[in-house]
Amino acid sequence: MAALTVALLGGESSGKTTLGQALTRQLNTLGIGATLVPEHLRDWCERAGRAPTALEQAGVADEQTRLIDQAASSGAQVVVADTTAMVVAAYSDRVFEDRSLHAPSLARQARYQLTLLMGLDMPWQADGLFRDSAAMRADIDAVLRRELQSAAIPFQTVYGSAQARLQHALRAVGSLLGRPLVAHDPLLEAGTGRWTCENCSDPECERRLFSGLLNARSG
16 A cells, blocks of 8 residues: 655744654554655755755755655655655745746645645744744745645645644544544544545635634634
C-alpha cells in the first residue's frame, strides 16, 4: 500500500514544524507508522549561513521532493512533509520574481493526497536567523493560495492553537485512512465516522472559521 503523504505548507513562523512533529508523534502513538520529512530549505540555510541565490532555488526544491519520495518508499503508512517544493517556488517568486519553479512544484504537489495550509493567526516570531517579517509570511501565503487555486489542487487551512491544529490534521488524515483518529470527536457525523468538514478549501467556510476564532479571542 502506497504511503499517504501529508504536505504542510506556509511561510515562515506559520507553525509547520510544530504541527508536523506533533502529527507524526500522535500517528505513531495511535499505531500508524508515520515519518516526518524536515524542511530542507532551513537545513540548507543553516549549513550555508545564508539563503539560497536565485540559481540555487531549483536544487533546493528538487532535494525537498527527493526526500519526500524517499520517505514514501520507506514503508511508512503516512509521510508528513514539513514543506514541499511549492514553498521554495513561492519564495523564488516573491524574492527573485522568478515564477519558473511553480509549474514543476505544482505537478509534484498534485501527487500528495492531503495539503494543509497553515493559517496566519499565529503570532510571527523572529528566530535570529533567516526569518524576514510577518509581511513576508503573508506574501508567501498569498502566493501559495494563488497557485493552489489556479491549479485546482484541494487544500485545507488549519487555524487555532497547536492542539486545535493537530486535531484538524488528525481528522483529515483519519478521513483518508477511513478511521477516526480523534477520540469522542463532536465534528464526526453521528454513526458514519466521517468528518463533516472535509472540503475546507471553500473560502467562505474558511472565512467563517477564522471569524469565529477572532470573536472567541475578543470575547
